[in-house]
Amino acid sequence: MSIAERKEREKAEMRSLILSAAHHIFKEKGYDGLNIRSIAERIEYSPATIYLYYKDKNEIFYALQYEAAAAKRDHLIPAAAIEDPWQRLIEFGRLYVDFGLKHPDWYDLLFLTRAPMEHVENQECWTLGMATHSFFVETVQACVDARYFKSTDTQTIAYTLWCHAHGLVSLFVRERMRMYPPEQREELARKSFAMIVKMAEGL
Amino acid sequence: MSIAERKEREKAEMRSLILSAAHHIFKEKGYDGLNIRSIAERIEYSPATIYLYYKDKNEIFYALQYEAAAAKRDHLIPAAAIEDPWQRLIEFGRLYVDFGLKHPDWYDLLFLTRAPMEHVENQECWTLGMATHSFFVETVQACVDARYFKSTDTQTIAYTLWCHAHGLVSLFVRERMRMYPPEQREELARKSFAMIVKMAEGL
DNA sequence: TTGCCTACTAAACAATGTTTAGTAACTTTG
DNA sequence: CAAAGTTACTAAACATTGTTTAGTAGGCAA
Numbered sequence: 001m002s003i004a005e006r007k008e009r010e011k012a013e014m015r016s017l018i019l020s021a022a023h024h025i026f027k028e029k030g031y032d033g034l035n036i037r038s039i040a041e042r043i044e045y046s047p048a049t050i051y052l053y054y055k056d057k058n059e060i061f062y063a064l065q066y067e068a069a070a071a072k073r074d075h076l077i078p079a080a081a082i083e084d085p086w087q088r089l090i091e092f093g094r095l096y097v098d099f100g101l102k103h104p105d106w107y108d109l110l111f112l113t114r115a116p117m118e119h120v121e122n123q124e125c126w127t128l129g130m131a132t133h134s135f136f137v138e139t140v141q142a143c144v145d146a147r148y149f150k151s152t153d154t155q156t157i158a159y160t161l162w163c164h165a166h167g168l169v170s171l172f173v174r175e176r177m178r179m180y181p182p183e184q185r186e187e188l189a190r191k192s193f194a195m196i197v198k199m200a201e202g203l
Numbered sequence: 204m205s206i207a208e209r210k211e212r213e214k215a216e217m218r219s220l221i222l223s224a225a226h227h228i229f230k231e232k233g234y235d236g237l238n239i240r241s242i243a244e245r246i247e248y249s250p251a252t253i254y255l256y257y258k259d260k261n262e263i264f265y266a267l268q269y270e271a272a273a274a275k276r277d278h279l280i281p282a283a284a285i286e287d288p289w290q291r292l293i294e295f296g297r298l299y300v301d302f303g304l305k306h307p308d309w310y311d312l313l314f315l316t317r318a319p320m321e322h323v324e325n326q327e328c329w330t331l332g333m334a335t336h337s338f339f340v341e342t343v344q345a346c347v348d349a350r351y352f353k354s355t356d357t358q359t360i361a362y363t364l365w366c367h368a369h370g371l372v373s374l375f376v377r378e379r380m381r382m383y384p385p386e387q388r389e390e391l392a393r394k395s396f397a398m399i400v401k402m403a404e405g406l
Numbered sequence: 407t408t409g410c411c412t413a414c415t416a417a418a419c420a421a422t423g424t425t426t427a428g429t430a431a432c433t434t435t436g
Numbered sequence: 437c438a439a440a441g442t443t444a445c446t447a448a449a450c451a452t453t454g455t456t457t458a459g460t461a462g463g464c465a466a
Binding site for chain 2: 031032111112113114126130133151153155156157159160162163164165166167168170171174176178179188191192195196198199200202203
Binding site for chain 2: 445
């Protein structure tokens with residue numbers, strides 16, 4: 001069965017080659033510059049070959065989205081080491097915003113792009129995202145348990161904080177902050193983050 | 204010069220006819236269902252004719268975006284009548300979120316779509332949006348002036364509240380709330396809005 | 407060695423944005 | 437009013453991009 005094994009390995013390698021090309025093109029040319037022909041050209045195969053390894057463009061897209069979710073998780077990992085739940089929550093939030101501002105393309109792909117959620121495919125990515133989200137909610141729960149808040153509505157607290165962070169990053173990523181001079185934007189984001197922390201203290 | 208006037212009027216009517224068709228198609232079939240040929244078919248002209256009235260698809264798109272901005276402004280108008288700045292601010296926020304949840308397509312077009320901001324065209328829409336935004340910031344300023352907050356950093360307060368509302372609507376519009384059962388989502392949004400109001404009280 | 411099967415591709419198809427070249431009706435001019 | 441010019445419109449084509457089809461060449465099995 002060695003031949004079959006080799007073939008399977010080669011198949012996996014080819015999928016990985018395609019995805020890696022897609023990854024590079026996405027990083028260089030963004031969402032709009034990513035098309036099947038450009039991937040094919042980069043790996044020096046015909047466009048039709050791509051379809052032997054991925055059902056359609058969306059499947060490649062989902063795979064990329066998974067990479068974004070993994071990158072986000074990796075970015076947030078350092079927060080997990082912090083003992084104190086309140087400090088952990090703050091650092092988690094800070095890293096979340098930091099990820100969005102440093103990797104707007106990835107954030108866009110995860111949260112602002114139309115295509116991905118339409119069909120409930122892309123299970124792995126959703127699962128990974130949910131794990132990260134659960135870690136966040138658990139940290140809020142730990143804060144609630146330790147009486148860091150007066151409120152005990154973990155769900156609403158978590159959701160409210162998420163809304164703020166997500167809104168902050170989204171306005172950045174989609175360039176809806178034109179009313180503020182470019183050099184002020186990051187500072188405003190930092191101030192706003194500090195403000196929501198202060199506000200949360202009074203919860 | 205009557206003929207020239209008539210021609211100008213006819214030109215404006217045609218532009219309006221095209222835009223109205225685009226509007227209907229957008230409402231029925233959404234962003235992806237809106238294309239030049241479908242507009243042409245609806246108004247019973249050839250696709251090429253569209254290009255005699257709009258430079259390209261983006262220009263139609265920008266015009267639609269302006270409609271969305273106008274719809275948003277109209278939706279928020281009732282808040283302006285409220286005397287007390289704090290109550291006005293709350294109502295403004297409530298109506299903002301309400302608009303987003305009731306007209307996800309419009310909100311999407313205004314804040315979540317990639318195309319519009321790329322070139323700094325679409326001046327009128329931006330101007331209209333800025334006017335609405337200024338009204339919001341002025342209301343926050345009025346609250347600051349009336350000592351509703353301990354903080355006096357109007358800009359950061361306004362931005363923080365906007366981040367929350369925008370994040371809340373965005374997560375809805377782009378369906379990133381799958382972890383909550385559908386029937387819980389609106390309630391969670393309402394609770395979160397109430398929570399941010401409470402949090403703002405302590406600012 | 408023969409026949410099958412796999413990986414791959416050229417070419418085509420379909421959808422959609424956009425341009426070109428031409429036509430018919432309307433308007434101006436002499 | 438007739439000739440010339442202009443305008444409004446269109447059919448057809450072109451370009452791009454996702455996707456499918458019909459094959460082909462080379463490895464693999466019998």
